Amino acid sequence: MSGLALFLVSILSLGAIYAVLCLALNLESGVGGLWDLGIVSFFGVGAYTYALLTAPPAADYQAYILGFDLPVWVGAIAAMLAGALCALLIGPPTLRLKREYFLITTLAFAEVIRQLLTNENWLSNGVGGIYGLRPPFRDVFDPATYGVVMLGMLLAGLAVVFLISRHLIAAPFGRALKAIRENEPLAITAGIAPKRQNLMVYVLAGSMSGLAGVFYIWFNTIVTPGQFTSDVTFFVWTALIIGGLGSLRGALVGGFVFVILHDMLRFIPVSGEAASTVSSLRTVLIGMVLIAILRWRPNGIFPERPVKFPPTAPPVPAGAKAMVSDNA
Amino acid sequence: MLDVRGCRLAFGGVKAVDDVSISVAEGSITGLIGTNGAGKTTLFNIVSGFLKPDAGTIRFRDADITADEPSSIAGRGILRTFQTPVGFPRMTVMENMLVFSSHDRARRRSLFAGTGVPRETLAAADVILADFGLQSRRDSWVQDLSAPDLKMLEFARAMMASPALLMLDEPAAGVNPALIESLAGRIEALRRQGVSFLLVDHNLRFVCSVCDTIYAMADGRIIAHGAPDQVIRDPRVLELYIGKGAQRRNEKPEEGDVKQ
Numbered sequence: 001m002s003g004l005a006l007f008l009v010s011i012l013s014l015g016a017i018y019a020v021l022c023l024a025l026n027l028e029s030g031v032g033g034l035w036d037l038g039i040v041s042f043f044g045v046g047a048y049t050y051a052l053l054t055a056p057p058a059a060d061y062q063a064y065i066l067g068f069d070l071p072v073w074v075g076a077i078a079a080m081l082a083g084a085l086c087a088l089l090i091g092p093p094t095l096r097l098k099r100e101y102f103l104i105t106t107l108a109f110a111e112v113i114r115q116l117l118t119n120e121n122w123l124s125n126g127v128g129g130i131y132g133l134r135p136p137f138r139d140v141f142d143p144a145t146y147g148v149v150m151l152g153m154l155l156a157g158l159a160v161v162f163l164i165s166r167h168l169i170a171a172p173f174g175r176a177l178k179a180i181r182e183n184e185p186l187a188i189t190a191g192i193a194p195k196r197q198n199l200m201v202y203v204l205a206g207s208m209s210g211l212a213g214v215f216y217i218w219f220n221t222i223v224t225p226g227q228f229t230s231d232v233t234f235f236v237w238t239a240l241i242i243g244g245l246g247s248l249r250g251a252l253v254g255g256f257v258f259v260i261l262h263d264m265l266r267f268i269p270v271s272g273e274a275a276s277t278v279s280s281l282r283t284v285l286i287g288m289v290l291i292a293i294l295r296w297r298p299n300g301i302f303p304e305r306p307v308k309f310p311p312t313a314p315p316v317p318a319g320a321k322a323m324v325s326d327n328a
Numbered sequence: 329m330l331d332v333r334g335c336r337l338a339f340g341g342v343k344a345v346d347d348v349s350i351s352v353a354e355g356s357i358t359g360l361i362g363t364n365g366a367g368k369t370t371l372f373n374i375v376s377g378f379l380k381p382d383a384g385t386i387r388f389r390d391a392d393i394t395a396d397e398p399s400s401i402a403g404r405g406i407l408r409t410f411q412t413p414v415g416f417p418r419m420t421v422m423e424n425m426l427v428f429s430s431h432d433r434a435r436r437r438s439l440f441a442g443t444g445v446p447r448e449t450l451a452a453a454d455v456i457l458a459d460f461g462l463q464s465r466r467d468s469w470v471q472d473l474s475a476p477d478l479k480m481l482e483f484a485r486a487m488m489a490s491p492a493l494l495m496l497d498e499p500a501a502g503v504n505p506a507l508i509e510s511l512a513g514r515i516e517a518l519r520r521q522g523v524s525f526l527l528v529d530h531n532l533r534f535v536c537s538v539c540d541t542i543y544a545m546a547d548g549r550i551i552a553h554g555a556p557d558q559v560i561r562d563p564r565v566l567e568l569y570i571g572k573g574a575q576r577r578n579e580k581p582e583e584g585d586v587k588q
Contacts, residue, residue: 167443168439170443171435171438171439171441171442171443172426172431172432172435172436172438172441173435173436173437173438173439173441175419175423175426175427175432175436176427176432176436178416178418178419178423179416179419179427182415182416182417182418182419183414183415183416183417185378185410186410186414186415186416187416187427188378188398188399188402189376189398189402189407189408189409190402190427190428190432190433190489191399191400191402191403191433192399192427192436193397193399193400194399196437197436197437200437200439204439246418304418306420306467306468306469307419307420307422307423307467308420308467309420309422309445309450309466309467310450311454312447312450312451312454313451313454
């Protein structure tokens with residue numbers, strides 16, 4: 001495959017991973033009203049859980065727990081459960097808080113988790129990270145085309161998360177979340193228990209982000225604490241706002257648009273000395289696009305749209321109205 | 329069916345609700361009147377569970393609901409409205425109705441419930457919406473509705489929920505005088521279907537025309553209660569609304585109305 005094709009496959013793979021994170025964030029922050037600034041927590045916990053379970057035992061020069069060399073699917077399920085469990089632990093104290101207080105607390109928890117992974121050498125090999133994690137079916141396919149296989153797997157995973165997400169949003173569960181987002185006191189009078197509903201969506205988003213962590217390791221084959229800084233959280237938020245907060249299509253497209261924007265500057269031919277300057281312009285570019293979106297399309301590329309329900313009575317033709325009401 | 333006994337709630341030094349006891353009989357329409365700051369809305373918030381009283385008990389159909397979560401109080405069939413009816417702005421009129429439907433109530437905790445809404449539920453909502461003149465707005469966002477339509481939607485939601493006790497906080501506020509009469513008619517019709525009412529309003533003519541029993545509140549206390557014409561002739565109530573010496577100036581309030 002040509003260099004450009006490889007690059008495209010790699011960009012789309014990363015886009016798919018971001019889209020999974022966007023769908024998770026959209027469920028809790030777009031449909032639900034939880035302003036979560038700690039989405040990276042579950043992403044990191046999922047990635048590390050997967051790595052620790054599927055990696056071979058630690059070598060002499062390494063230090064990490066587990067290392068059971070377990071099959072990929074066991075690792076993936078465990079990562080989702082770990083993401084959910086992590087949300088179940090962080091949720092009860094943080095969900096008592098509203099809006100900006102919730103936001104700052106989730107940001108703090110994410111930082112705590114990253115510091116743990118950085119400093120607890122026995123747990124995760126610290127900043128050294130864990131290397132050489134083999135993605136699924138690596139040996140089955142020709143290394144030259146494996147990138148395409150990987151992209152296929154990631155898109156399939158994205159499709160599953162998308163369908164689950166779409167189902168949850170359209171079900172009474174999602175309607176209750178939107179009701180809490182829109183008017184919590186009124187939602188309560190409808191019999192909705194916000195605490196319970198919010199914890200449920202928080203745990204769901206946690207397990208989806210945990211799965212995104214698995215995908216990220218497949219893509220990267222390494223895991224280090226530096227991959228899970230709050231930058232990821234802000235990137236996912238930016239991607240979701242560009243795509244359209246509260247909109248499924250927006251979340252799906254936002255992840256890809258963001259990654260494409262972010263990596264577009266790689267194409268600019270520059271000298272070695274200028275390279276670092278140009279690469280730092282990436283964040284500037286993203287920021288400018290975000291400002292432009294907020295100025296001209298504040299609800300994103302695909303804004304949230306009213307939900308339509310099928311009519312229950314055939315439309316009454318003009319003129320026949322009086323007759324119908326007579327019969328009724 | 330609703331029995332409030334000896335309720336007290338103070339905010340700092342202000343006794344917002346001070347030893348209040350009221351009861352709403354099954355199938356009755358009970359009114360609550362009083363000037364601004366009398367504690368009526370605070371009492372509403374206590375009964376619906378949004379505020380917890382410092383002392384006193386609230387019983388609903390022989391169950392003590394004093395310490396219950398507001399959502400579980402709502403689940404028992406007590407539905408309250410708010411003074412400003414904003415609804416769920418970025419949800420459609422139909423979604424606003426569905427959130428209050430028994431269909432959603434039974435399924436919103438489940439992750440596996442289907443996404444389809446049964447035809448009967450949609451049809452029931454459509455009938456109510458047509459009755460309130462909201463059918464053409466069915467699939468629009470509530471944030472795009474006019475103020476009168478928002479008010480109508482509030483009643484439509486209440487009918488969708490079909491509660492046992494409906495607590496209306498200023499239902500006639502901001503309603504066009506011509507519509508107040510039809511509002512009274514709707515309340516009466518719902519009562520015939522078995523709904524009991526507790527309502528707060530400043531429009532005395534409206535309150536007197538619909539209610540069987542009225543409680544008058546001032547400074548957190550109940551100062552009078554009984555049949556409407558009896559309560560509004562009570563000197564303490566008259567003093568509250570039109571000042572001292574009212575009785576002298578207004579010997580025969582025969583129309584059952586007090587000029588404000």
